[in-house]
Structures are given as structure tokens and as C-alpha cells.
Amino acid sequence: MLQALQTLVVLAAAPLYAGLISRAEAVVQSKHGPSIWQPYRDLSKLLGKGRVISEHATVVFRWAPYVAMACFLLVSTIVPIITAQPLPLAFLADLIGGAFVLGLASFVLSLAALDTGSPLGGLGASRTTWIGSLAEPALILVFFTVGVLSASDNPYLMNHALAGSPAALALPTHVLGAVAFFMLLLAETGRIPIDNPAGTIEISMIEEPRVLEYSGRDYALIKWGGWIKLFLLSSIFMNVFVLPWGLGSATGLGSGLLGIAALGGKLLLCGAAIVIIDSSFAKLRFFRIAEYLGGAFLLALIGIVTSYVIGK
Amino acid sequence: MQSLSAASVPGVILDLDAVLILLSAFACLGSKLFDRYLAYYGAQSVLLAVAAGTVAFVQHSPALWILAGLTLLLKGLGIPLAARHLLVRRLQLKRDAGLAAGLSFSLIVGAALCTFAYLVAGQRTLAVGLVATAVVPLSTAVVLLGALTMVVRRHAVAQLIGWLIMENGVFLGAIVLTASFPFIVEAGILFDVIAAVLIMLAMVSGLAQQLGETGTSEMRGLAE
Numbered sequence: 001m002l003q004a005l006q007t008l009v010v011l012a013a014a015p016l017y018a019g020l021i022s023r024a025e026a027v028v029q030s031k032h033g034p035s036i037w038q039p040y041r042d043l044s045k046l047l048g049k050g051r052v053i054s055e056h057a058t059v060v061f062r063w064a065p066y067v068a069m070a071c072f073l074l075v076s077t078i079v080p081i082i083t084a085q086p087l088p089l090a091f092l093a094d095l096i097g098g099a100f101v102l103g104l105a106s107f108v109l110s111l112a113a114l115d116t117g118s119p120l121g122g123l124g125a126s127r128t129t130w131i132g133s134l135a136e137p138a139l140i141l142v143f144f145t146v147g148v149l150s151a152s153d154n155p156y157l158m159n160h161a162l163a164g165s166p167a168a169l170a171l172p173t174h175v176l177g178a179v180a181f182f183m184l185l186l187a188e189t190g191r192i193p194i195d196n197p198a199g200t201i202e203i204s205m206i207e208e209p210r211v212l213e214y215s216g217r218d219y220a221l222i223k224w225g226g227w228i229k230l231f232l233l234s235s236i237f238m239n240v241f242v243l244p245w246g247l248g249s250a251t252g253l254g255s256g257l258l259g260i261a262a263l264g265g266k267l268l269l270c271g272a273a274i275v276i277i278d279s280s281f282a283k284l285r286f287f288r289i290a291e292y293l294g295g296a297f298l299l300a301l302i303g304i305v306t307s308y309v310i311g312k
Numbered sequence: 313m314q315s316l317s318a319a320s321v322p323g324v325i326l327d328l329d330a331v332l333i334l335l336s337a338f339a340c341l342g343s344k345l346f347d348r349y350l351a352y353y354g355a356q357s358v359l360l361a362v363a364a365g366t367v368a369f370v371q372h373s374p375a376l377w378i379l380a381g382l383t384l385l386l387k388g389l390g391i392p393l394a395a396r397h398l399l400v401r402r403l404q405l406k407r408d409a410g411l412a413a414g415l416s417f418s419l420i421v422g423a424a425l426c427t428f429a430y431l432v433a434g435q436r437t438l439a440v441g442l443v444a445t446a447v448v449p450l451s452t453a454v455v456l457l458g459a460l461t462m463v464v465r466r467h468a469v470a471q472l473i474g475w476l477i478m479e480n481g482v483f484l485g486a487i488v489l490t491a492s493f494p495f496i497v498e499a500g501i502l503f504d505v506i507a508a509v510l511i512m513l514a515m516v517s518g519l520a521q522q523l524g525e526t527g528t529s530e531m532r533g534l535a536e
Contacts, residue, residue, distance in 0.1 A: 170324055172331035291342070294416050298338065301423050302331070305430050310327050310446040 015039030051216030064112030071105035082259035113210035124209025141300035145177030176303030354392035410466030454481030
């Protein structure tokens with residue numbers, strides 16, 4: 001029951017979260033900006049439209065949006081979003097497994113971009129894969145930093161370990177890991193220091209060129225998947241790294257609903273942080289991205305080594 | 313002598329502070345602009361003053377309080393502001409072009425040095441009864457990173473910053489190893505540093521005016 005509720009919350013609230021962030025960014029820049037319901041309007045418009053598929057496209061291109069969406073939904077079943085007790089399906093994977101599933105989604109989209117043979121798609125696929133290959137080791141190290149504190153790589157147990165000992169939140173290892181994870185969150189979801197989510201200039205796009213060939217309901221699924229990814233990573237960041245409290249227990253629906261309210265509050269904080277970074281930094285030059293991700297890697301590495309010096 | 317571990321609040325503050333000092337050394341190693349060097353060095357010195365203040369608070373040592381104040385005033389504010397005035401405003405130094413190695417490469421070497429410092433100065437190798445055993449490997453790492461900064465930079469001022477970072481690491485190690493270090497020795501070191509910085513800045517500005525170049529490879533030519 002809660003399992004279904006959690007996935008439904010992720011599906012329903014992810015566009016709202018994206019809409020809130022883009023509206024807040026517009027307000028910060030003294031613009032009126034789109035309504036916070038704009039992502040829903042986009043979705044319903046795209047879902048109602050027919051699709052155009054290149055005659056050279058193969059089955060890879062046709063199936064990629066569905067596989068990617070399935071990956072995002074799978075991750076939404078295994079991480080703590082609204083409850084602190086492991087859900088029935090949570091045994092499927094730990095955080096590293098979750099990262100692999102997200103990696104699979106990205107891989108499938110890159111394959112689809114290569115499939116039609118459009119030059120821009122190949123460009124996007126190569127750029128995204130390059131960034132992903134640099135972000136992945138850092139991400140695994142970040143999971144190790146929480147791992148040494150909670151002696152586990154299961155997100156629920158990490159959450160429990162932190163909620164049980166708030167002093168651990170001030171440990172250097174944890175602080176470094178949290179900062180590194182936030183840097184990677186921005187990289188993985190294509191936010192400002194890496195990529196401009198509102199950018200319309202094809203030559204500077206990093207993730208967008210991969211999906212320019214899609215239309216209609218396929219494009220809707222891909223858009224939706226991107227918002228779900230942002231939503232999921234933000235909730236993992238808040239629930240596992242920053243504020244491990246306020247999650248419901250697995251016993252009843254009521255506590256799950258309370259958990260949704262708490263999640264809303266936490267995501268507002270995380271969204272505010274993203275908006276501040278989006279509006280105060282410029283996009284990095286492409287070859288500086290390696291240094292940015294190297295910085296995240298370094299933070300996580302120092303965090304881990306520090307844990308051996310300072311202790312838990 | 314009271315010992316500080318991660319279990320007490322001052323101990324946690326000291327640990328966090330030492331990690332931030334290490335990060336500012338890394339930030340210095342990973343940047344290319346002269347005003348950034350100075351900003352990171354200033355931030356590191358302010359953090360160092362906080363660490364000295366924490367130890368002074370626990371040990372009730374007035375001499376350490378004075379040292380913390382001097383560090384804050386001279387190294388946290390004095391050197392960065394004076395150097396910024398001279399280098400960035402007057403000499404128009406902006407981007408450091410004289411790097412012997414790429415930034416990413418030097419960061420990786422820095423991470424390796426950091427791990428090395430943890431290995432050689434780990435808790436098992438240290439005597440018991442120190443102020444804070446956890447900070448010793450961190451300060452060793454800062455010393456090594458300062459040395460690395462001197463190695464990978466070719467510009468005299470950038471090497472000077474690396475030397476100052478090394479000195480900060482030594483200072484951090486000194487206050488956590490023996491808080492009862494004679495005051496006059498530490499103060500003497502501090503004033504040595506100030507004098508050296510002043511001489512160095514004067515020389516660099518003189519050289520820059522005469523030669524229009526402050527890379528050390530050019531200076532080596534002067535010796536021959």
C-alpha cells in the first residue's frame with residue numbers, strides 16, 4: 001500500500017517540484033515566469049500529441065523512453081522517500097544498485113540518441129557519457145562516506161543511523177560527503193554549473209541533444225523521467241544526508257501522509273538551495289567540468305580518509 | 313594536560329576546523345588566480361586562529377589567546393590585504409600562467425599526499441596525551457600540500473603562498489601537539505613569517521619593476 005503510495009507521490013509531485021524551481025528562478029531574476037503547474041500542462045499536451053519517428057530508427061529508439069521511465073520508477077520503490085521503514089520492494093537494491101539503475105536509464109537514452117544517426121544526438125550522447133563516467137566514481141565514494149558512518153550501504157539503514165545520532169551530522173566525514181553529493185546532484189540532473197536546464201542553444205547543450213528527436217508521448221515520458229530523477233536525488237539528499245527525520249513509519253497510511261508533508265518542506269529547502277546556485281553561478285566551460293567533478297571526488301575521498309583519523 | 317577527542321564539543325569544532333584548513337589548502341592548490349590564492353590563504357589563517365582559540369579555551373592559556381589574536385590580525389587580515397593591495401592592484405597580477413603541472417593532476421597528487429600523511433601520522437604512531445591526536449595527520453597533510461603548491465607553481469608569489477600554507481600547517485601541528493609550547497618561540501616564528509613576507513613582497517615588486525617578470529626560472533638566470 002505504502003509502496004504504491006510512494007511511487008504515486010513521486011510520479012505526481014515530481015513535475016510540481018520542477019515547476020516550483022523554474023518559477024522561483026524566474027522570480028529571483030525579476031521575471032514573472034511560468035506557472036508552477038506548467039510542467040503538468042506540458043505533459044498533458046505532449047501526451048495528447050501524435051509522435052513522429054525517423055524511418056531509420058530501430059527498436060532501440062522506440063523502447064528507450066519506456067525503459068528509462070521503468071528505471072526511474074524502480075529507483076522510486078527502493079529509496080526512502082516518505083517512510084523510514086524499508087518498503088516491501090526495498091530488498092531489491094542498495095544505494096549503489098540504485099545508482100546503477102539510474103546509470104542504465106542514462107545509457108539507454110544515449111543509445112537511442114545514437115540510433116537515429118543524427119549528429120546532434122551523438123554529440124549529446126558523448127558529452128553525457130563523458131560526464132557520467134567522471135561522476136560515477138565520485139558518487140560511489142560519496143556512498144562510502146555515509147557507509148563508514150552507518151556501516152551499511154542501504155539507504156534506510158543510513159537514514160536510521162543518522163536519525164539515531166544527530167551528532168554524526170556535524171562530523172567532517174558527513175559534511176564533506178553531503179557537499180560532494182550535492183555537487184553530484186547538480187551534475188547528474190544537468191543543473192547550472194554543468195548544464196543550463198533552460199538553455200535553447202543546441203551547441204552548448206549537454207543532455208538535451210539526446211532527446212531532441214523524440215516527440216509526442218515519448219518526449220513526455222522523457223521529460224517526466226528527468227523531473228523524477230531530480231525529485232528522487234533531491235529526496236535522497238534531504239532524507240539520507242541532511243534531515244533524516246520526519247519520515248513516516250511503515251505501519252499506517254496516516255504516517256505516510258505526514259511523511260509527504262515533511263518531504264514537501266524538505267524539498268522546498270533543497271529547491272531553494274538549487275535556485276540560489278542556479279541564479280548566482282555561471283555555467284562552467286565544458287573542460288572545466290572535469291575539475292568540478294574532480295573536486296567532488298576529492299571531497300568524498302578526504303571525507304573517507306578523515307573518518308579513519310577522527311573516528312566515527 | 314587535557315586531551316581533546318571527538319567526543320567533546322571543542323574536539324568536534326577542532327576536527328571540523330582542521331578539515332576546513334585542509335580544504336582551503338586544496339582550494340589554493342586548485343586555483344589559478346592570484347586574488348583567489350590570497351583569499352584562500354586569508355580564510356585558512358582565520359580558521360587557524362579559530363583552532364588556536366579553541367585550544368586556548370580548553371587549556372585556559374592566555375598566551376595561546378594572544379597567539380590566536382595575532383594570527384587573526386596579522387595572517388588573516390594583514391598579509392592578505394597588504395599583498396592584495398600590492399600584487400593585484402599595483403602590479404596587476406591576475407592569472408597565474410606559470411604552472412608546472414595541470415590543476416587536475418596536482419589535485420590528484422595532493423589527494424595521494426593526504427593519504428600518505430594519514431598513514432605516517434596515524435593515531436597508532438603518535439604518543440598518547442596529545443591535545444588532539446586526530447589533527448596531527450591533518451596538519452601534516454597541510455604541510456605537504458603547501459610543499460606541493462611550491463613545487464607545481466613557477467611564479468615567485470605563488471610559491472610564497474605555498475610556503476605560507478606550509479607554515480600554517482606547522483603552526484596547527486604545534487598548537488595541537490603541545491599547547492604548552494613556549495610562547496616566545498611561537499611568537500618569534502610568527503614575526504619571522506611577517507618579516508619574511510614583507511621582504512619577499514618588497515623584492516618581488518622591485519623585481520617586477522626592473523625585469524617585468526617574476527617567474528623563478530628567470531630569477532635562476534640572475535644567479536649565474
